[in-house]
Amino acid sequence: MLAxxxxxxxxxxxxxxxxxxxxSEAKKxxxxxxxxxxxxxxxxxxxxxxxxxxxxxxxxxxxxxELEARYPDLRPPDSPTLRVGGAMREGFRxxxxxxxxxxxxxxxxxAEVREFDARVLRALEVDHATYRVEPKFDGLSIELVYEDxxxxxxxxxxxxxTGEDVTENLRTLRAIPLRLHEPASQRAGASTAGTVSVxxxxxxxxxxxxxxxxxxxEAGDEPFASPRNSAAGTIRQLDPSxxxxxxxxxxxxxxxxxxxxxxxxxxxxxxxxxxxxFHLDASxxxxxxxxxxxxxxxxxESRRERLPFEIDGIVIKLDRRDWQRGLGERSRSPxxxxxxxxxxxxxxxxxxxxxxxxxRTGKLTPVAMLxxxxxxxxxxxxxxxxxxxxxxxxxxxxxxxxxxxxxxxVIPEVVEVxxxxxxxxxxxxxxxxxxxxxxARVEREGAYHLCTNGLSCPAQLEGxxxxxxxxxxxxxxxxxxxxxxxxxxxRLVRDIADLYALTPIDLAGLEGFAEKSIENLMAALxxxx
Numbered sequence: 455m456l457a458x459x460x461x462x463x464x465x466x467x468x469x470x471x472x473x474x475x476x477x478s479e480a481k482k483x484x485x486x487x488x489x490x491x492x493x494x495x496x497x498x499x500x501x502x503x504x505x506x507x508x509x510x511x512x513x514x515x516x517x518x519x520e521l522e523a524r525y526p527d528l529r530p531p532d533s534p535t536l537r538v539g540g541a542m543r544e545g546f547r548x549x550x551x552x553x554x555x556x557x558x559x560x561x562x563x564x565a566e567v568r569e570f571d572a573r574v575l576r577a578l579e580v581d582h583a584t585y586r587v588e589p590k591f592d593g594l595s596i597e598l599v600y601e602d603x604x605x606x607x608x609x610x611x612x613x614x615x616t617g618e619d620v621t622e623n624l625r626t627l628r629a630i631p632l633r634l635h636e637p638a639s640q641r642a643g644a645s646t647a648g649t650v651s652v653x654x655x656x657x658x659x660x661x662x663x664x665x666x667x668x669x670x671x672e673a674g675d676e677p678f679a680s681p682r683n684s685a686a687g688t689i690r691q692l693d694p695s696x697x698x699x700x701x702x703x704x705x706x707x708x709x710x711x712x713x714x715x716x717x718x719x720x721x722x723x724x725x726x727x728x729x730x731x732f733h734l735d736a737s738x739x740x741x742x743x744x745x746x747x748x749x750x751x752x753x754x755e756s757r758r759e760r761l762p763f764e765i766d767g768i769v770i771k772l773d774r775r776d777w778q779r780g781l782g783e784r785s786r787s788p789x790x791x792x793x794x795x796x797x798x799x800x801x802x803x804x805x806x807x808x809x810x811x812x813x814r815t816g817k818l819t820p821v822a823m824l825x826x827x828x829x830x831x832x833x834x835x836x837x838x839x840x841x842x843x844x845x846x847x848x849x850x851x852x853x854x855x856x857x858x859x860x861x862x863x864v865i866p867e868v869v870e871v872x873x874x875x876x877x878x879x880x881x882x883x884x885x886x887x888x889x890x891x892x893x894a895r896v897e898r899e900g901a902y903h904l905c906t907n908g909l910s911c912p913a914q915l916e917g918x919x920x921x922x923x924x925x926x927x928x929x930x931x932x933x934x935x936x937x938x939x940x941x942x943x944x945r946l947v948r949d950i951a952d953l954y955a956l957t958p959i960d961l962a963g964l965e966g967f968a969e970k971s972i973e974n975l976m977a978a979l980x981x982x983x
Contacts (some may be wrong), residue, residue: 466569475521480524481528484522484525484533487518491511492731495629496635496731515535518535522535531604531632532604537627547618547619548612548617549607549617549618551597551616552597552710553651553710553711555611555617555653556614556783556786556787557786557787557794558769559793561793564748567747570770571744572581573789574790577781580928583743583744583772583777584719584740584742585746585773585904586719586740586771586773587738587741587768587771588737588739588769590767590793590794591657592681593682594655594686596624596656597651597653598652599650599651599652599711600634600646600651601651602646604633604634605625605630605632607619607621608621608624609621614786620792622694625694625695626938627702627787629703629733630704631731632643635731645716648712649712650709650711651710651711653707653709653710654706655704655705655707657681657682657685657763658681658684658685658688658702659763662701663678663684664683669672675813675815677838681764688702704732705733705734705735706733707724707734713863714775718774719774719775721773722827747770748794749896750768766795767793768793769791772791777790780910789930801827801828802855802857802872803825803827803834804825805822805824805850805851805856807822807823808839812911812914812917813914816911816914817902818885819838819839819841820841820883820885822837822839822868823835824836824837836866838867840867840882842903845882846882849871849873851871851881851882853880854876855871856869856871885903889905889906889913891912894910894911919938919942923953930975933953934972936966937966945963958972967976
């Protein structure tokens with residue numbers, strides 16, 4: 455592939471440029487590029503075996519984008535360029551699922567799981583059963599609808615019968631094939647003909663979740679409480695470009711629709727999903743008897759802290775689909791599958807103090823400073839208390855013993871206060887009437903307390919500067935939180951405009967800046983103008 459922006463490919467007479475390509479040639483090239491990129495996406499997400507460097511992939515994508523920009527009427531309905539996000543939407547319409555999306559009964563201990571197995575065996579009048587077991591992802595349940603292999607619609611679970619149409623947002627997820635891959639050897643169950651419903655979980659990897667929450671906290675915004683909440687919030691964005699920027703993943707686990715009758719087992723369904731190009735968890739397996747399912751639960755729980763995503767248990771499904779149909783469903787859950795949950799990740803510690811942080815919007819946020827405690831391998835020393843209403847509802851006080859919960863959060867949260875262990879003489883905490891940073895008057899608006907001093911408040915100015923230079927805004931490389939703080943402390947910057955008045959001499963006085971880093975930052979500032 456040629457890297458030059460105006461050089462698309464080599465034709466029979468030498469290099470062909472976008473300036474002289476005919477519409478007929480462009481149509482063929484667009485189809486070829488779309489197929490190539492889709493295959494690279496499948497190899498990366500479904501097979502975990504990429505065969506192309508990121509730079510080469512980007513070159514293919516740029517070429518396709520340029521060709522489609524010149525000939526927009528040639529863009530195929532499954533073009534990879536649809537993943538970058540489109541225009542803002544006004545809201546989400548309701549759509550009916552191909553088949554109901556049921557919930558699973560949640561079981562917390564081994565005895566309940568064994569009773570589930572006993573009920574299944576009694577109902578089927580057999581002495582043992584084969585189960586399909588897989589991690590229970592802590593994300594957002596999604597249905598994808600394909601017509602003859604082409605992605606047509608995607609929706610949230612909703613009430614199980616109908617969900618929100620989030621098709622345009624789901625198009626931005628590279629782990630979701632826009633066209634199902636047709637396997638080279640057609641076997642029973644592999645056909646993509648007709649209407650196919652694929653069920654799965656949209657989720658945010660922990661690294662992406664923690665990075666997102668750091669950006670939100672630094673900007674003075676409320677962090678997401680868990681990766682699941684962040685995935686749900688990302689899928690429900692009215693602006694698909696925001697969804698595209700947050701790198702969600704998608705794991706498939708079920709198929710319904712026209713192909714359903716050809717799949718004898720859950721194992722065959724999983725193989726079919728993988729052959730179509732979907733991402734499946736590599737640890738999922740088929741086991742014989744409930745003893746092996748219980749052992750799988752213990753095995754996955756032992757690896758839980760090393761996984762790149764959040765799970766809260768495993769799912770146990772009867773493997774034979776004719777047996778599933780024989781057992782049927784209740785109104786909200788199937789009789790042939792259950793969730794075997796893990797114990798919640800909650801620890802007990804003491805509140806040493808309650809600090810008040812001021813964000814870039816002036817919002818005051820109370821934060822519990824904790825006696826450090828290890829929660830699932832991470833030392834936690836503070837937890838968000840959100841706002842005064844939340845403080846009042848939970849009645850958290852300095853000196854209280856509390857239960858805290860962590861789900862990969864940047865700032866974990868207080869679940870409850872152990873009131874019976876409260877020391878005498880404690881008092882309810884109230885947010886101050888004056889800003890703890892600048893001393894200005896604080897006003898209450900709804901659930902929030904706000905500093906009224908605007909950018910004259912050092913905390914708000916710092917938050918605004920950090921947000922302005924961040925990757926989601928002006929993307930000025932070299933201007934991190936530490937550098938912004940130094941600029942403010944040395945009074946080199948008093949507002950955003952002052953950034954563009956900085957000189958190499960100013961930067962030379964900052965810690966960590968040498969000739970090359972000064973040169974790079976000056977170039978980044980100039981490039982952002």
